[in-house]
Amino acid sequence: MTARSITYAAAIHEAIQTAMTLDERVICYGLGVPDPKGVFGTTLGLQEQFGAERVFDMPTSENAMTGVAVGAALAGLRPVVTHQRVDFFLLAMDQLVNSAAKWRYIFRGEMAVPLTIRLVIGRGWGQGPTHSQSLQAWFAHVPGLKVVMPSLAADAKGLLLASIADNNPVVFLEHRWLHNQAGAVPEGDYRVPLGKAAVLREGADVTLVGMSFMTMEALRAAEHLAGRGVTCDVVDLRTIAPLDWDTVLGSVSKTGRLLALDTSWITGSVAGEIVARAATECWEALKCAPQRLGLPDFPVPAGYSLTRGFYPTACDVVRKVEQMLGRELGAEALAIPADEHHDVPGEWFKGPF
Amino acid sequence: MTSDVAPQTAIDLLRRMERIRLLEEAIAERYPEEKMRCPTHLSTGQETVPSAIGVALRRDDQVFSTHRSHAHYVGKGGDLGALVAELYGKAGGCCGGRGGSMHLSDRSVGFVASTAIVANSIPLAVGAALANRLLGNGRVGCALFGDAAVEEGVFSESVNFAALRALPVLFVCENNQYSVFTHLRDRQPAGRRIHEMVAAMGVRTVVGDGNDALAVLAAVEDAAAHARNRKGPVFLEFATYRWREHCGPFYDNDLGYRTAGEFEAWRARDPVARLEGELVSRGDLDAAGLRSLQESVRAEVAAAFDVAEASPFPPAADAYRELFVAQDGMPSQGSHTE
Numbered sequence: 001m002t003a004r005s006i007t008y009a010a011a012i013h014e015a016i017q018t019a020m021t022l023d024e025r026v027i028c029y030g031l032g033v034p035d036p037k038g039v040f041g042t043t044l045g046l047q048e049q050f051g052a053e054r055v056f057d058m059p060t061s062e063n064a065m066t067g068v069a070v071g072a073a074l075a076g077l078r079p080v081v082t083h084q085r086v087d088f089f090l091l092a093m094d095q096l097v098n099s100a101a102k103w104r105y106i107f108r109g110e111m112a113v114p115l116t117i118r119l120v121i122g123r124g125w126g127q128g129p130t131h132s133q134s135l136q137a138w139f140a141h142v143p144g145l146k147v148v149m150p151s152l153a154a155d156a157k158g159l160l161l162a163s164i165a166d167n168n169p170v171v172f173l174e175h176r177w178l179h180n181q182a183g184a185v186p187e188g189d190y191r192v193p194l195g196k197a198a199v200l201r202e203g204a205d206v207t208l209v210g211m212s213f214m215t216m217e218a219l220r221a222a223e224h225l226a227g228r229g230v231t232c233d234v235v236d237l238r239t240i241a242p243l244d245w246d247t248v249l250g251s252v253s254k255t256g257r258l259l260a261l262d263t264s265w266i267t268g269s270v271a272g273e274i275v276a277r278a279a280t281e282c283w284e285a286l287k288c289a290p291q292r293l294g295l296p297d298f299p300v301p302a303g304y305s306l307t308r309g310f311y312p313t314a315c316d317v318v319r320k321v322e323q324m325l326g327r328e329l330g331a332e333a334l335a336i337p338a339d340e341h342h343d344v345p346g347e348w349f350k351g352p353f
Numbered sequence: 354m355t356s357d358v359a360p361q362t363a364i365d366l367l368r369r370m371e372r373i374r375l376l377e378e379a380i381a382e383r384y385p386e387e388k389m390r391c392p393t394h395l396s397t398g399q400e401t402v403p404s405a406i407g408v409a410l411r412r413d414d415q416v417f418s419t420h421r422s423h424a425h426y427v428g429k430g431g432d433l434g435a436l437v438a439e440l441y442g443k444a445g446g447c448c449g450g451r452g453g454s455m456h457l458s459d460r461s462v463g464f465v466a467s468t469a470i471v472a473n474s475i476p477l478a479v480g481a482a483l484a485n486r487l488l489g490n491g492r493v494g495c496a497l498f499g500d501a502a503v504e505e506g507v508f509s510e511s512v513n514f515a516a517l518r519a520l521p522v523l524f525v526c527e528n529n530q531y532s533v534f535t536h537l538r539d540r541q542p543a544g545r546r547i548h549e550m551v552a553a554m555g556v557r558t559v560v561g562d563g564n565d566a567l568a569v570l571a572a573v574e575d576a577a578a579h580a581r582n583r584k585g586p587v588f589l590e591f592a593t594y595r596w597r598e599h600c601g602p603f604y605d606n607d608l609g610y611r612t613a614g615e616f617e618a619w620r621a622r623d624p625v626a627r628l629e630g631e632l633v634s635r636g637d638l639d640a641a642g643l644r645s646l647q648e649s650v651r652a653e654v655a656a657a658f659d660v661a662e663a664s665p666f667p668p669a670a671d672a673y674r675e676l677f678v679a680q681d682g683m684p685s686q687g688s689h690t691e
Contacts, residue, residue, distance in 0.1 A: 019683065026683070027487070053487055058514070059513050061511075061514060063507045064475075064476040064511045064513075067480060068483060068514060071417075071478060071480020074465065075483075078683065099468065099473060105451065105676055106466075107451075108675060110458075114683075167677075167682040168677045168678055188689070190690070190691075
């Protein structure tokens with residue numbers, strides 16, 4: 001199957017388009033889905049292609065519209081619901097946690113809830129305390145939910161198609177800073193199985209575990225470290241729940257050193273869970289205390305100066321590895337220069353949204 | 354209009370109401386045995402609306418319900434043995450013991466499920482209606498709930514979306530005036546009429562006496578036809594009264610949150626006794642026929658408890674199954690994976 005270079009956002013668009021072509025039970029709705037901007041381009045043209053019965057905007061009613069999706073899924077459809085920020089979706093926690101996650105279990109496996117909920121996470125450009133939260137740990141905490149966080153464009157497509165095909169409720173978290181990142185993406189009905197991590201880079205000294213945008217920071221750090229004679233396994237989780245423990249713990253057992261990276265607050269984080277599992281199951285293999293990096297336990301401020309240093313970067317990853325190995329590895333070379341903006345991933349991202 | 358109800362239909366309605374009454378009273382009587390080890394919200398006094406729903410809707414119309422779900426399940430025709438076994442936590446329960454009193458399901462009769470959080474299942478019925486529209490199956494979704502549910506945001510959100518898309522769904526409110534111990538006057542402004550509030554949202558509304566079973570049946574039949582004929586959702590509000598305590602088998606008029614006089618006034622308008630009298634005076638049943646109907650329902654209820662007693666407990670290992678569906682559900686087209 002041919003692969004060409006397209007962006008992460010285009011890959012998501014292609015996944016929805018492919019699913020809707022393959023299965024007429026797939027419907028797609030959310031605030032702004034058919035609007036001129038089409039949720040960062042991910043839903044552009046879908047209403048024209050598939051009609052207003054299957055692709056539509058919705059009232060500003062996150063909770064009910066999540067319940068509507070559960071009810072529609074129970075009655076035979078496969079809804080894909082989109083929210084432009086995870087923070088708005090907090091209004092829908094009753095339907096996610098009490099309905100979607102519980103249904104199959106309570107009713108003895110006799111009813112399925114094939115539902116995909118796309119949520120956008122992000123950072124930068126003053127998104128601030130209620131437009132930038134990364135709540136994968138909340139979702140992963142609830143039995144009955146699958147949680148997906150793609151990092152690469154190909155995985156964005158493959159994992160979204162697999163999520164829509166899955167007969168269980170899936171929370172699909174897209175990072176705004178990845179939407180414009182291009183990569184080789186296979187054409188057609190390309191699926192990446194849920195629950196399988198990817199080893200993006202192999203090494204002997206340290207295991208870096210990342211998710212979403214933190215995988216990008218891990219890859220930059222690993223590239224730098226390789227130049228200093230330190231090689232890393234970079235494990236991209238891809239699916240947070242169910243988590244691919246075989247791959248994560250297998251890598252930690254090999255390298256003996258773990259640094260888990262998280263896009264969210266450190267307390268109660270997925271990274272914390274990974275450190276706990278490594279400590280309890282790989283104790284004999286560990287050469288130093290397992291470590292983690294995430295956000296400080298404060299709401300994220302909006303202001304430009306206040307966010308400098310708030311988010312861990314490749315530089316912080318290398319600093320942590322320096323501590324773990326007890327030697328200097330030139331972390332400062334990766335520091336964001338004082339005259340460069342820290343709140344954008346590149347020239348393409350200028351806000352306001 | 355109500356005199357148009359055919360004898361067979363009227364008897365069907367009464368039979369469902371008797372089932373609910375006798376089952377709930379049997380549960381109340383046997384609850385102190387401590388074999389039903391879960392909260393139970395009984396519907397004694399509220400038999401009319403669920404029974405009318407069961408008679409008026411098609412078997413494959415989808416009903417969603419609440420924490421006070423026994424009557425809704427029985428009214429739609431749900432299996433009695435599977436209900437009682439669920440209260441007992443037995444393997445033969447409709448959820449195999451996982452749900453308890455507040456999570457009932459019998460899809461063979463279109464009782465999709467009840468859920469325990471106030472107003473939680475209302476959007477599910479709307480979602481079912483959305484699917485019905487798209488799939489063209491002619492089914493109607495139906496949400497049953499109480500007066501407190503209309504205070505939840507998700508109720509207004511659901512009505513709004515159903516009205517926007519003219520979806521085939523019924524919103525059925527059993528207004529028994531109380532949310533646990535709290536009366537409507539402490540929850541909604543004086544002079545509020547719930548059906549008027551909902552009418553302002555652009556849906557057809559109906560209000561009625563929840564103790565007048567034949568009138569409730571006619572109203573539900575009319576509403577179902579309206580929704581099925583693509584004319585949009587209907588909101589129905591019926592005045593009713595919960596005789597027993599909010600949760601549990603006892604009467605609680607001694608607590609002082611409602612007066613004995615209020616309770617006695619509602620009990621004097623007993624909807625089951627009223628319909629019994631009407632069917633006898635209509636000539637649909639004579640006294641012997643009524644006794645025979647009651648006896649056969651009594652036997653059904655007794656048999657349901659026998660089923661529950663005889664059913665085994667599920668093994669503890671059953672708690673750790675069926676979290677996820679293993680198989681995908683979307684066709685593939687030469688799909689390939691990495």
